[in-house]
Amino acid sequence: MIRCIAVDDEALALEVIQNYIEKLPDFQLIRNCQSALSALQLLTQTSVDLMFLDINMPDLTGLQLVRTLKDPPLVILTTAYSQHALEGFELDVVDYLIKPIPFDRFVKAVQKAQLRLLTAESMSNKGLEAPVLDESEFIFIKTEYKTVRIDIKEIVYLEGKKDYVQIHTNQTRFMTLLPLSRLMEKLPARQFVRVHRSFVVAVNRIDSIERNRIHIGQVLIPIGELYRDELMKRIG
Template sequence: MIHYLIIDDEPIAHRIIENFCNNLPHLEKVGNCYNTFEAMPFLNQNTVDLLFLDINMPKLSGFDFLKTLVNPPKIIVTTAYKEFALEGYELNISDYLLKPFSFERFVKAINKTINTIEDKNTKSALSVPETKSDTVSGFFIKGNKKHHQIHFEDILFIEAYGHYSKIYLKEEMIISPQKISTLEELLVGFNFIRTHKSFIVAKNKIKQIEGNRILINQYKIPIGQTYKATINTFF
């Protein structure tokens, strides 16, 4: 989960960004600040991965505020002033959105930013066993400020979810900050099979195969054309 903070003196800008973010389930708002002086104590007291930062604000501009931060989170600038873009990139911002911006352009900025956050957190987000043996029963995965213990036996299937993955278990579903390719490497040798570019299933949880679909409980998982031959060798 990416936790974001909006810093902008215009309430309508907050509403627009929030509405866009509501369509992206991997984003979670942690606060709203209407000037940079509000943001200073907020950042000291809360965990923030991403700032949506306006430039033109009273008393202390967005860029002047950014220069005061020792270890800033990722920054997406949202502004009506295109002439400050170069200065923004010199301050190592992730992207520069000119108001009014479309949802498509917003999503592009988010995807670009998430890639850099993932690169930073990959090693700390997933605890992978160094060796695989009969005594290894699962792994720990970080998500939403918690570490979840995942037992191999509880996994039904895994679904790619943008830059994340959904891990479907017997009793719940967990959204992981890891790409499905990372999880696939972890599951090698543990009775799992890739059935589609977006799906990995537990072979012992398959109820039946029907045409180009695999049935697991109430779920119907597609079989990709390029994976069909491999699946046929197992069944």
């Protein structure tokens, strides 16, 4: 049984989480907390596997609570605002749910948490450290005045432009103020390869390689000499 707590200063939000958890056979809600401070006290007294955590609360915010904990449980953020999404994922939260939370989206989030817990338990039983999962489904990036979610499977290539990176996806392009190397850290390493000082490509999007150029559809991407050997290793 996965032991959960819900932390939110709004009673209605807690009621929604409680109703959702009661529908899931492998999850048990052991306490509702109406402040981060009460959750902090509870976490020093009892074992918790998963915490549903609101961000905007008085005295101590949800993100501040996570930073306070030496060994926090898994966290699923629940909030009415999206602007803290990037900061949340930098704290390695399981998922980020925007209120009002649909039940199917809630189920998807708890399944991610369940997978993490099962993986960690399996590795512990074998006397091994749990591996760093390289199976992220999406990233959040700041673009203009908002934070945008991008599905990783939609990314075709990245193009560095000094202090900015342009992310090319199937449908559109996004510009974010972030060094190319920093953005690469957020992506699954086995799915992307740097081929030039200014370009990173999704390996499974490469159609062909001709001399010093990569063909991805009608797009031609240069191959830098410093990156050629690594590229050829990656494609076998």
